[in-house]
Amino acid sequence: xxxxxxxxxxxxxxxxxxxLAIEFNCSFAxxxxxxxxxxxPNLHLLREVARYTGKSYNELMEIYIPxxxxxxxxxxxIRELFSRRKSQTPQRHIxxxxxxxxxxxxxxxxxxxxxxxxxxxxxxxxxxxxxxxxKHKNEGISYAILLGDFExxxxxxxxxxxxxxxxxxxxxxxKKNHWVEPFSGERFSLILYKKKS
Numbered sequence: 604x605x606x607x608x609x610x611x612x613x614x615x616x617x618x619x620x621x622x623l624a625i626e627f628n629c630s631f632a633x634x635x636x637x638x639x640x641x642x643x644p645n646l647h648l649l650r651e652v653a654r655y656t657g658k659s660y661n662e663l664m665e666i667y668i669p670x671x672x673x674x675x676x677x678x679x680x681i682r683e684l685f686s687r688r689k690s691q692t693p694q695r696h697i698x699x700x701x702x703x704x705x706x707x708x709x710x711x712x713x714x715x716x717x718x719x720x721x722x723x724x725x726x727x728x729x730x731x732x733x734x735x736x737x738k739h740k741n742e743g744i745s746y747a748i749l750l751g752d753f754e755x756x757x758x759x760x761x762x763x764x765x766x767x768x769x770x771x772x773x774x775x776x777x778k779k780n781h782w783v784e785p786f787s788g789e790r791f792s793l794i795l796y797k798k799k800s
Contacts, residue, residue, distance in 0.1 A: 756786025
């Protein structure tokens with residue numbers, strides 16, 4: 604609805620994207636990428652379009668994500684992030700200190716901060732990703748959770764640790780090789796860590 608609203612302002616109201624970029628206090632090039640689905644909208648654009656049109660955030664984003672009463676990671680937010688991607692890559696990285704996190708990315712960051720006090724500057728999301736052995740370039744430990752309806756898919760670490768329980772946070776040394784065992788079903792994992800600058 605956000606992108607359709609911007610397109611409607613352009614087509615029906617005859618307002619050029621250049622003028623809208625000025626109204627929304629953003630660059631024309633970035634607005635053009637958002638309209639064409641190459642970038643996710645961020646909170647700034649959402650606020651500006653809401654101010655300009657008088658529409659609510661939920662109406663513009665066509666989603667309603669309730670307040671998390673159970674203090675759990677909301678899988679709907681993660682699904683929304685992957686569904687908004689044009690490429691079908693099984694992995695997504697979010698840097699919370701990025702200049703322009705998208706609206707949905709910010710909702711996930713807020714959700715994570717509701718359920719954990721682990722300090723992080725990088726979030727890695729995996730969707731049905733059968734990861735081969737690899738290491739993180741992180742400082743300290745990684746904090747992770749496995750989500751979804753799947754069988755198998757344990758996270759294994761070369762130090763002998765093996766994590767397979769769902770919906771439970773665990774820590775592991777991401778600087779050591781780690782990988783995912785074969786699985787069936789829909790598997791998500793969320794990894795938090797401090798990435799070296």
